[in-house]
Structure formats: structure tokens, C-alpha cells
Ligand SMILES: Nc1ncnc2c1ncn2[C@@H]1O[C@H](COP(=O)(O)OP(=O)(O)OP(=O)(O)O)[C@@H](O)[C@H]1O
């Protein structure tokens with residue numbers, strides 16, 4: 286097991302906590318038991334001493350000095366087993382003692398003597414008596430406030446100490462043994478709990494950009510691990526989608542750039558085959574320039590889009606007049622529309638609609654939408670641009686998100702009487718490089734990036750763009766942008 290592994294740490298914590306718990310419990314058990322056993326010995330000594338003391342002063346008692354065993358048996362019918370008894374008379378001499386003392390004598394300390402002379406009882410432990418640990422009570426007998434006898438009773442502590450020693454040995458062996466078993470159990474539990482994590486690690490390690498369609502198998506039970514697996518799988522899905530998009534994007538981009546390059550190459554090769562007239566050279570160079578312009582436009586658009594992806598483009602937002610920009614763009618596009626025999630018109634019921642935005646980008650948005658209208662409308666058709674305020678819209682026309690925010694919004698509708706867009710293509714037209722009819726779009730110099738840029742511009746202004754279309758009859762591009770109000774400015778800076 287690796288020392289830095291969670292498994293090791295979990296087991297260590299588990300064993301450490303259990304160790305502290307077992308140690309505290311064992312100490313508590315040992316000390317309480319030892320206290321209770323010693324107290325029990327003292328209580329027994331004390332009650333026996335009191336009994337003998339009261340008997341010895343009773344007038345009817347036959348208790349006297351000499352053989353204490355006999356005296357106790359005849360006067361009290363008492364046969365104390367395992368107790369050494371010794372009685373001092375008034376002169377301080379041993380007046381009597383139990384048989385089991387033989388010719389020995391119970392030790393009496395100076396302290397016990399002093400206490401006895403004051404009428405106080407003393408408990409002492411003595412370990413110097415015949416290698417036997419003894420608990421001794423020294424109990425004075427008082428008659429008329431005068432110490433007449435001192436009774437000493439001793440009990441061996443051998444049994445108590447033996448019991449405590451056995452308990453100590455059991456605990457010293459059992460606690461480490463329990464900890465060892467616990468550590469094995471802990472390791473097993475940690476291993477079992479962390480096994481799914483190992484599984485996730487192994488699968489995650491196998492997933493590269495080449496097999497992002499692989500997923501981690503979620504566990505059957507709903508727990509933390511299943512949530513982790515779900516999160517991982519969601520992340521892999523997002524990565525998978527991004528990778529696909531990137532792959533698609535780069536293949537589309539290279540294809541887009543390859544076409545004008547092939548045309549350029551072909552034209553130049555044909556020209557170089559033999560000598561040409563200056564007019565022929567001029568014509569070819571003109572066509573070459575068209576292709577070069579086309580490539581620079583694609584590269585410029587791609588650059589903008591890649592910068593929007595990395596968030597490198599900073600918008601220069603300020604209070605701008607949407608009406609002003611629209612009028613400028615329309616005036617500029619009028620010539621192009623006329624050349625295609627198209628009618629370009631606007632309707633604007635407001636003097637001035639202002640938004641908080643980037644003038645350059647908004648211009649680009651208008652140009653792209655009007656240019657599309659011109660490109661995809663047959664000769665004789667018309668393009669109309671309407672500018673309105675949101676409070677004039679019917680509720681059903683408002684996009685959901687904007688309805689929720691309840692602000693004031695500008696609505697720009699660019700409609701044409703052109704070829705229209707099929708239902709299945711309406712969502713896709715905002716994707717990069719998507720064109721309904723590649724040949725037609727290319728003929729008109731399109732690369733399918735215009736609407737992607739429009740979408741980005743609108744969203745960077747916290748707006749929305751959508752399309753409504755009738756195939757063969759025409760299309761309407763609807764853009765909703767927040768108006769310039771203190772509320773909206775605040776909203777934007779929060780984004
Ligand atoms: N007004 C419209 N009417 C019909 N189809 C449209 C209209 N606007 C866009 N489309 C379709 O959506 C596609 C994508 O439009 P987009 O503006 O992104 O690209 P493009 O016009 O082909 O090229 P670019 O704008 O990059 O020069 C177009 O190729 C076209 O098929």
C-alpha cells in the first residue's frame with residue numbers, strides 16, 4: 286500500500302482513532318476496577334474492625350486478650366478467614382493475635398500509632414511483610430474518651446493484585462491485537478470503498494482525443510461515486526463535442542481556403558502556358574485579385590471567430606444610436622441593391638433608438654444581414670428593415686429570455702422576398718461554414734461565416750437573433766437588443 290494513498294491515510298486514521306478509543310476504554314476499565322476492588326477490601330476491614338471494637342467494649346462480652354480466634358468464636362461466633370488480627374492493650378503491648386500470625390507480628394507505622402492515639406482510624410498498604418502485600422487497618426477502641434485498645438486487622442492484597450495483573454496482561458495483548466485486526470479490516474473497507482475510483486482512473490486514463498466517445502460505466506447504486514462518474518461523463522461529452530467542432534471547423538476552414546487557392550493556381554498555370562496579350566494578363570490578374578480578396582475575407586472572419594472563442598475580443602461599448610447606424614448602412618448598401626434590381630426600404634417610427642453597444646460591431650451586423658438579403662433575393666425583389674421598440678411588440682413575438690428580464694428592448698427585423706430557408710436548415714444557418722446551397726453562396730462570394738459572426742455580435746450585446754422563413758417566399762431575421770437604459774447598462778457590466 287502506498288503511504289500517500291487515500292487507502293493508507295483512511296486506514297491510519299481509522300486505526301489511530303480506534304487505538305485512542307481502546308486505550309481510553311482499557312485505562313478506564315483498569316482504574317475503576319482497581320479502585321472498586323481496593324475499596325471493597327477497605328470496607329470489609331473497616332466493618333470487621335468496627336464489629337470487634339464494639340464487641341470488645343460491650344459489658345456482656347466474653348472477648349478478651351490471648352487467642353483472638355477463640356475469643357471471636359466464643360463471643361461472636363465469628364471465624365474471619367484470611368484476615369490477620371492483632372490487638373494492643375492499653376500499655377501498648379500485644380494483648381492477643383490470631384493463630385495465622387504464628388510468631389509473627391503485624392507491622393504498625395508511627396503514623397498509624399499517632400492517629401490511633403488521637404482516636405483516628407488508619408488504612409495502610411504494607412509490602413514488607415513476608416513478601417505478601419497487606420492492607421492494614423489500625424482501629425483504636427475508645428472507652429470514656431480514652432484509647433484502651435488498638436485493633437489491627439490485615440488482609441492480603443495478593444488476590445486483588447493478581448486479578449488486576451491478569452486484566453492488565455489481557456488488555457496489553459488484546460488491544461494491539463484488536464488494532465491489528467482493525468487495520469486489516471480498515472484496509473479491506475478502504476479498498477472496497479475506493480475500488481470504483483480506481484476504475485474511474487483507469488478508464489479516464491484510457492480516454493484520449495481519439496476515443497472521446499468512450500464513457501465511464503456508472504455504478505449501480507446512486508452514491509457519491511455515481512455522481513462523480515456522471516460529472517466525468519458529462520465533461521467527456523462536452524470535450525467530445527468541442528473536439529468534433531474543432532475538427533469540423535479546421536477541415537471546413539482548410540477546404541474553404543483550398544478552393545480559391547486551386548482556382549488561383551489553375552488560372553496562373555493556364556496563363557503561363559504561352560505568351561498572352563496584356564489584356565489577357567490584366568483579366569487574369571483581376572480574377573486572381575478577386576480570389577485573394579475572398580481568401581483575406583475568410584481569414585479575417587476566421588480570426589474574429591477564433592478570438593471570440595478565446596474571449597480575446599473586447600467590445601467598445603458606449604451609448605450609440607441604432608437609428609443613425611442603420612440609416613448609414615442602408616445608404617451605403619443602396620447602390621448594391623440597385624445593381625441587383627432590388628428595392629431596399631426602412632421603417633422607423635422613432636426619432637432615435639439608442640443602445641449601449643459597440644458601433645463597429647453593430648454596423649457589421651446590419652451589413653451582414655442586409656447583404657444576405659441582397660444575395661439571396663432574386664432580381665425585382667425587395668428588402669425591408671424595420672426598427673421598433675420592444676413595448677410595441679406583441680408578447681408572443683418576444684423571445685423567452687427577454688420576456689423574463691422585463692427590460693426595454695430594440696427589435697430590428699430584416700426581411701426579404703428571397704428564396705427562403707427550409708425548416709431543417711433554419712437552426713444550422715448560424716453554424717460556421719454552413720450554407721444551404723454551397724455553389725450559389727460561393728458564386729456570390731460567401732463562405733458561410735457571416736451569420737456566425739452576427740450571432741456572436743448579438744449575444745455579446747445580451748440580445749437574441751432568430752429567423753422566420755417561408756421557403757420560396759422570403760425570410761425575416763429578427764434581432765432583439767437591450768436599449769440603452771441605466772438598468773441595461775448595469776446588466777451588461779455584470780456579464
Ligand atoms: N436572407 C436569406 N435568405 C435565404 N437564405 C439565407 C439568407 N441568409 C442566409 N441564408 C442562408 O444561410 C447561409 C449562411 O449564411 P451566412 O451569412 O452565414 O453565410 P454566407 O452568406 O453564405 O457567407 P458570408 O456571409 O460568410 O459571406 C447562406 O449560405 C444561405 O444559404
Ligand SMILES: [Mg+2]
Nearest residue numbers: 657731735736
Ligand atoms: Mg452572409
